[in-house]
Amino acid sequence: MRLSTRGRYGLKAMYQLACYYGEGPIPLNSIAEEQDLSENYLEQLVATLRKEGLLNSVRGAQGGYMLAKPPEDITVGNILRTLEGDLAPADCVIDEEYECAKEESCVTKLVWMRIRDSIDEVIDSITLKDMLDESEKIVTNKTKN
Amino acid sequence: MRLSTRGRYGLKAMYQLACYYGEGPIPLNSIAEEQDLSENYLEQLVATLRKEGLLNSVRGAQGGYMLAKPPEDITVGNILRTLEGDLAPADCVIDEEYECAKEESCVTKLVWMRIRDSIDEVIDSITLKDMLDESEKIVTNKTKN
């Protein structure tokens, strides 16, 4: 039950952009380098995020990408769902078409629903702003010691 | 982020065996038929569950499989972890070897940890007994209507 690299790389990239929020467009190669990802591959992910309205882009020299909204208005759920689709342990809790063919109600489905709901609760409650705050906290703690 | 068929089929099979708990060994082909799964494939899953000590087997004619412990002592987590390994969105929250190479603390890792923990909480809190009870509840409601 791993996330694919799409979701993992995507969240990293979005976090990186959140760090630079308000500082104008950031070129993709700098993101790719900082997070050690293939620029070509990252392009694909970023294109998806842009279409979803989570990113804006500026073309031309000195261009790049920037968050389309403030970090506090973008959740981890927004990002992961854009890149991975709904996060759930089985298709049947997303689309009724995939329900199993048992006549009586399916008991395992209740389990999948509870897993899905608990994941949703987590990813919808964390924003990029929260991640920035966490990062700050870590730095602060390090300074104290 | 789907579970593979291993976990999904495996939980179904274990639930089925829980329904027959105390009634002696159940042959695999009856399980496969009731849940509409390939018997050959199910064999592999069941072998894994047996090695983990969740099932007992009886060879020979009139043989079959049975839960090694009462339904209230087997959790969904026991079953899914046996068949799928730890349930987590990224390898780095399971094995430090896979941590990304950033010097500073990784912020996305905190997100993966929260997802992992919330999944763990759900799967460790549901036993096969709970599933049997749920099933009963559904039947009762149906009778009422």
Added chain:
DNA sequence: ATTATACCCTACTATTTTTGTCAACATTCA
């Protein structure tokens, strides 16, 4: 205008994981 930079788009491929299949063998019961 030219050039460099950077986004945009589509198609393709290598790899890995998943999802089984199959055959030969061992054990038990009637």
Added chain:
DNA sequence: TGAATGTTGACAAAAATAGTAGGGTATAAT
């Protein structure tokens, strides 16, 4: 014995993932 069942390991088809490749388009600096 013979039929029913579990045990094991090798193999293979299919699907998903991860990444490459390369051409095209828009913009800005010069």
